[in-house]
Amino acid sequence: MHSSIVRIQNVFGFFTTVAFVVAALIAASDLIAPRTPSANVAVKDVQVVRGRPHYYSSKKEEYAVIKFSLSADLSSLFTWNTKQIFVYVSASWPNSTSTELTNEAVIWDTIITNPSADHLQNIGPVAMKKLIRSAKGKSVDPSRGKIELKNQKAKYQITAPTGKVAETDNVVLKVHYNVQPWVGILTWTPQIEFGGWKKVKGGVSKVFKLPALKVKKEEKKA
Amino acid sequence: MADQLLDQVRELAEGQIDFEGQKLAELLATAVLATVGAISFIVGFFLQDIKLSLYIGLGGTAFSLLLIVPPWPFFNRHPVKWLPLAGTETKSQGILVDGKVVG
Numbered sequence: 001m002h003s004s005i006v007r008i009q010n011v012f013g014f015f016t017t018v019a020f021v022v023a024a025l026i027a028a029s030d031l032i033a034p035r036t037p038s039a040n041v042a043v044k045d046v047q048v049v050r051g052r053p054h055y056y057s058s059k060k061e062e063y064a065v066i067k068f069s070l071s072a073d074l075s076s077l078f079t080w081n082t083k084q085i086f087v088y089v090s091a092s093w094p095n096s097t098s099t100e101l102t103n104e105a106v107i108w109d110t111i112i113t114n115p116s117a118d119h120l121q122n123i124g125p126v127a128m129k130k131l132i133r134s135a136k137g138k139s140v141d142p143s144r145g146k147i148e149l150k151n152q153k154a155k156y157q158i159t160a161p162t163g164k165v166a167e168t169d170n171v172v173l174k175v176h177y178n179v180q181p182w183v184g185i186l187t188w189t190p191q192i193e194f195g196g197w198k199k200v201k202g203g204v205s206k207v208f209k210l211p212a213l214k215v216k217k218e219e220k221k222a
Numbered sequence: 223m224a225d226q227l228l229d230q231v232r233e234l235a236e237g238q239i240d241f242e243g244q245k246l247a248e249l250l251a252t253a254v255l256a257t258v259g260a261i262s263f264i265v266g267f268f269l270q271d272i273k274l275s276l277y278i279g280l281g282g283t284a285f286s287l288l289l290i291v292p293p294w295p296f297f298n299r300h301p302v303k304w305l306p307l308a309g310t311e312t313k314s315q316g317i318l319v320d321g322k323v324v325g
Contacts, residue, residue: 001239001243001244001245001247001248002238002239002244003236003237003238004235004236004237004291004292004293005237007237007247007251007290007291008287008291010248010251011251011255011283011286011287011290011291012287014251014252014255015255015283015286018255018256018258018259018279019259019279021259022259022262022263022275022279025263026263026266026267026272026275029267079270080266080267080270080271080272081272116271116272116273139269139270139271139272139273139274140270140271182272
């Protein structure tokens with residue numbers, strides 16, 4: 001500590017250590033926050049059409065166009081450490097060649113930001129102002145986790161590697177989420193209830209009710 | 223004249239402090255930064271605001287740098303007592319070499 005430079009080095013070195021420890025504590029604080037998401041998704045309309053993967057492809061493939069309704073409550077996922085939540089709806093059906101594998105394709109997704117990350121949203125200046133004003137004064141806004149979509153058009157038209165999806169049985173829409181924190185690890189929809197996630201009982205992370213394994217009859221659009 | 227100015231600047235930039243001051247600087251660095259870290263986490267956790275945590279942390283670190291890095295006077299309260307230079311001391315015993323008094 002004999003000269004200014006040495007003092008700067010020591011202080012900065014300890015600062016990085018402190019920053020790391022605080023970040024680790026913040027990430028760990030997520031583990032004690034309960035997560036109880038719930039969602040309800042239903043298919044409203046589905047069609048299978050023929051189309052090209054790219055403008056210049058020579059082969060035409062079959063694509064499924066799905067319209068759905070989604071009602072979800074992901075508000076418990078928003079903590080002070082949540083930066084944004086990526087929610088996506090996928091259609092999945094069993095693979096004809098294997099009993100373990102399933103085909104799964106995403107039909108719709110969205111990013112929900114916490115107010116602390118609003119400035120990162122990819123929207124125009126007017127929408128941005130509206131977004132920031134909607135959460136004025138709040139640092140965490142769990143109400144953004146409530147999603148109500150009626151007859152939502154799919155963002156993506158899906159197909160299978162074989163190029164044929166018409167008349168596929170046992171298709172199911174699933175809702176997934178990915179919590180992206182400010183500090184910490186990325187977490188997705190849990191497949192098993194993580195006992196360590198909650199210390200006390202009650203942090204059940206219900207994935208949601210599958211719209212009862214629907215057997216979709218898809219007609220080829222002429 | 224410029225030499226003297228340069229010397230002053232160099233002394234300031236070097237920022238030498240005495241040993242007791244160094245001990246104090248080390249103690250301050252650990253205590254202040256650890257406290258700042260604790261406060262930033264606790265305040266952020268109870269107010270559920272991570273941006274606040276970040277600002278407190280960075281602000282506290284800037285404050286600690288300001289407090290510890292410059293050679294403030296309170297770091298120099300125990301200057302080292304150097305012995306007087308050789309040659310100016312009145313001859314007392316002289317130096318003994320092999321039993322004989324030399325120089």
